[in-house]
Amino acid sequence: MATPTIAPGQVKTGPGIIYYKYGLTTMPAPTAAGSKVVYDFVTNTWVQVGATDAGLTYNESTSVEAIRVAESQYPIxxxxxxxxxxxSFxxxxxxxxNWKLAMNGGTIVVSGSGATKLSAYVPPLMGAEVRVALAFHSLDEEELIVWPQCFNGGSVETxxxxxxxxxxxxxxFGVELPDASVLTTPYKRWTAGSLAQGT
Structure with missing residues (x-):
């Protein structure tokens, strides 16, 4: 009987860290060290969203149409x-x-400091919303995914x-095709350690 090849390190569980950044003009350039994907989010002014209810879910769907000819029962x-x-998360x-992130922008005006600090949020009008870059970094730091242009089209119900x-x-967030000067595809994924298998 054949024996399957099992790589325990490639079976992933648990959430990661979600970051966002407005006005991304250059894609991150991570490196690999110690079998980890290394990138300094803080220095590059990305913001953590903090805790989530159930982590992040990425969904990618492809719609296709079959091309048929009369002489074949199968699509050609x-x-x-x-x-x-x-x-989504x-x-x-x-x-x-995070409220501003969910509402596709807007403005926050801060007054006071410490115990007297007060933030006033004003949402964007239709057409004045902004796009945002999103990033997911796995907790074991073996995986990094960056979507450079996203727009929240879901219903925000709290x-x-x-x-x-x-x-x-x-x-x-719906993933959009960004400006070609940033990236020519909708996202980029880096892996290191047990996930890096490219030849």
Whole structure:
């Protein structure tokens, strides 16, 4: 009987760290060290979203149409008619910055400091929303994915309910094709360690 090749390190569990950045003009240039994908998010002014309800989900779908001829029961070819990608998660930190992220921009005016610090948020009007770059860095640092241009098209519904029910900001960012000076594809993924198998 044949024996399957099992690579335990390639079976991943658990969440990672989600970052965002407005106005991305240059893609990150990570390196590999110690079998990890290394990139300094802090120096490069990316912001962590903090805790989520259930981590991040990336979905990529491809729509195809079959090309048929009368002489064949099978399609002679399939052509791609549409591709769609979404990045979704539910923010557990209901901060002013995360609120702005969920609403596709807006302005935050801060007055005071310390115990007198007050933030006032004003949402963007339709057409004034902004795009954002998103990044996912796995906790073991073997994987990094960056989507340079995303737009939240989901319904943001936050409930203040029973005391034991935490409030969330659910988002579903649609992945867009960025400016070609940034990247010519919708995202880029780097791997190191057990996930790096490219030849």
């Amino acid at each position: 070819r399939r052509v791609t008619t549409e591709k769609e990608g979404t990045v 539910s923010l557990a930190h209901i901060s002013d910055l 409930a203040r309910a029973a005391l034991e029910t935490k409030a969330l900001l659910p988002v579903e």
